[in-house]
Amino acid sequence: MDTRCHSGNPTSHPIGKVVRQDIAAAKGFVQVVETALRDLKHKLKQTGDSEEGWAQFERQILTTARVEDSKLKNTWGQLRSAKVALQRAYLATGTQGLRDELQYMLYADNLTAKFSTPVLEAQKQVTDLRYPAEWYPRARSIQRTIHLHVGPTNSGKTYHALQRLRNSKNGFYAGPLRLLAQEVYHRFQSEGIPTSLVTGDDVKVPENDEVPRIVSNTVEMVSLGQNYDVGVIDEIQMIANSTRGWAWTRAFLGCQAEELHVCGETRAVPLIRELCALTGDLLEIHRYDRLNGLEVMPRSLKGNLHNLEKGDCVVVFSRKGIHAMKANIEKTTGRRAAIVYGGLPAEIRTQQANLFNDPDNDYDFLVASDAIGMGLNLSCKRIIFDTLVKRTPTGLQRLTVPEIKQIGGRAGRYRPANVKEGTDDGANVGLITCIEEVDLPYIQQALKLEPPPLTAAGILPTDTVFMKLAAYFPTGIPFEYLIKRVLELAQVSPLFFMCDPKGQLENAEIIDTVRGLQIEDQLKFMASPMDHKDDSSRDVTGAFADCVSNNEHGRLLDIPHLNLEIIEQPVSGSNDYLRELESLHKALILYLWLSFRFGGVFTDRTLASHVKELVEERMVRALTEFSANKKIRKGASLKRQIALQKQLLEQERLGVKDWMRPSGEGGDNMEINLPGENASEAASSEGVSSEMEDSPTESEFPEEESVSSDIEDLPIESKSRKDKMEHNNLNTAKGSDNRARAQDGDSDGMTVEPDGQIPPKSSATSTLKRTTGTTSLAATLLQYQRIMQQYLCFWDRRSKTNSKH
DSSP: OOGGGSOSOTTOOOHHHHHHHHHHTSTHHHHHHHHHHHHHHHHHHHHTOOOTTHHHHHHHHHHHHHSOHHHHTTOOSHHHHHHHHHHHHHHHHHHHHHHHHHHHHHHHHHHHTTOOHHHHHHHHHHTEESOGGGGOHHHHTSOOEEEEEEOSTTSSHHHHHHHHHHTSSSEEEEESSHHHHHHHHHHHHHTTOOEEEEETTEEEOOGGGOOOSEEEEEGGGOOSSSEEEEEEEOOGGGGGOTTTHHHHHHHHHHOEEEEEEEEEOGGGHHHHHHHHHHHTOEEEEEEOOOSSOEEEOSSOOTTOGGGOOTTEEEEOSSHHHHHHHHHHHHHHHSSEEEEEOTTSOHHHHHHHHHHHHOTTSSEEEEEEOGGGGSSOOOOOSEEEESOSEEEETTEEEEOOHHHHHHHHTTOSOOOOTTSOTTOOOSOOOEEEEESSGGGHHHHHHHHHSOOOOOOOEEEOOOHHHHHHHHTTSOTTOOHHHHHHHHHHHOEEOTTEEEOOOHHHHHHHHHHTTSTTOOHHHHHHHHTSOOOOSSHHHHHHHHHHHHHHHTTOOOOGGGOTTSOGGGGGSOOOOOHHHHHHHHHHHHHHHHHHHHHTTSTTTOOOHHHHHHHHHHHHHHHHHHHHSOOSSHHHHHHHHHHHHHHHHHHHHHHHHTTOOGGGSOTTSSSOOOOOOOTTSOHHHHHTSOOOOOOTTTOOOGGGSOTTSOOOOSOTTSOGGGSOHHHHHHHHHHHTOOOHHHHHHHHHTOOOOOOOOTTOOOOOOOOOOOOOOOOOSSSOHHHHHHHHHHHHHHHHHHHHHHHHHHHHO
């Protein structure tokens, strides 16, 4: 494995590896290998896999493990190669990695021994990755001009690139996060520029089927089959990232843009210059200075949270630590703290950042992870590091110089409540410090250093490589084996490096448990945003893969592994409750992602989007309504009451009748009785509401907009389970065009084209309710029809009233 795939400060020492390093170099490594062999043999028996040649394989491995490193120091052959491979696997991921490496070696012994020399040479040719620029002949056929915008954080480099994109005939933006793609999309849309949004799990196109002038993507979704006038690739230094660098390399080498603007750090200049020499593109470099100063404070907070000031952002590197810090700050100061970390959905991170940015509310502080380094506009006065050590997949590691500069550079955009936006007194200097004095010297030194220049760009084998290689092996070969076979045979140019395959191997471990998946389907799942941190997330992914393998209908409510019941539980501020919501949200993101690739299987895209919104709403409440400080909790309760009164007054102003009100807002409720159920029980269910706060006329209400409800803030615990299901069913209702398509049986089959072009606009097909023992599907559809008749009658009366006025 190329050592360049592990980025970071060369002087840092991952503490978690130290123990494994000692074991790998000592006699204890033999015992570790023996244990891994026993576990692998047990696994083979459980799965029914062949144990052909096991005795000989076991002897070879134990012999390899027993050979002392000193005897192999000046030699290089199969023995040393095998010993190094075992040690590297153990150092990287512990016993699990060692077992995986042993399983690969077993497959390799059983399979590759059957290949003739010409076949082995053909496999090496398939995995020759030395010339990635030649993978994109259409991009090489045009003369491109590369504009490289470099400078520190808050220097305006991306702003200038977007100005050129704004004035182009057609173009694209590619950002590292959904947050950034959404921000650019909304910015151009608000300016009247037809813009589309394409991320892995979401596609938005301009209304009235207008052709988009600009496409805002995440970098993985850039279309390589379309010609552009101007392209913008943000955070180009990510091209050297050990896990995602391949996406920047693909976009940079493969996009067909006559004028390509790339933005990032100064350390990317040498690498981009070499890549342009390789592709024959012209290069122009634009350098920028930071718009305001950035300084390290002379002292820390001395461990005292009373020294926090309004506008401070405290950076913590663990989920538990973030929640604990939030609680400590609120207990100590009596003021509120917003939180941002990678596990939160992009929409919730934006909402929390907006709470912090507003100078007129009581959210004085922000507690965040390194997720603030990109994608969030923060009005931040000081960046305060809780620690400079974070946990990585390989153990604990000190922050690198680029990481400290990237995170610390977010400081200096603070705007007090009495200062108008857009004004600058020239003294808005960004400040960086830490909570404990011990970390301060390292921060001071880091800001004085310039990080080393980037020397190589990340790549991954294309789908074509895997498909060609798989043709040499029996059907059903584990995909994990194919990945390791590519890693073993691949040849890579010094200008590139193979990205860390750990994520791919973890995905393959899940996919290999599902029988019957075609290689094309496996490749799609390999690229999906799987979550493999816990067993429940793995089970969800396995259930989705089973739907594809068995060609079953992947209705959202028919997948028992999804914990949809969490939506019915009372909103809580506990970490366990929030963790369950985060897990469900990731599963819904995966469902939506798959719905664009397997449209005939995962047809409940509209329902999944709605449930995702419900989860996000509950996450917002869990984060904003609960606090460790009693006074803050009481204040939040009072604000909810005030908001409710404002809603009632607004509805009265708009002329909302009593029968239109949701339950709990006064007046008689609309009775909705399911056949065979107690009428009094059904009468307590929620009535139909239709976004009364905006009160659009019929001409302003698009057919495909959801008929949403604003009654989610009511106490959920006061409703019965059937009431709650009925309430959720009402919220899944969509426009009349979507209902017609659903009844006609149209599948929601949007498929992403191989070249990444925007798929056609989707229809909406959604399952309304998980059928129970007492309520048949026919009864549910009848109930739905009655609700929609009442809803359409309401709009008919409303449109007549508006026409009179």
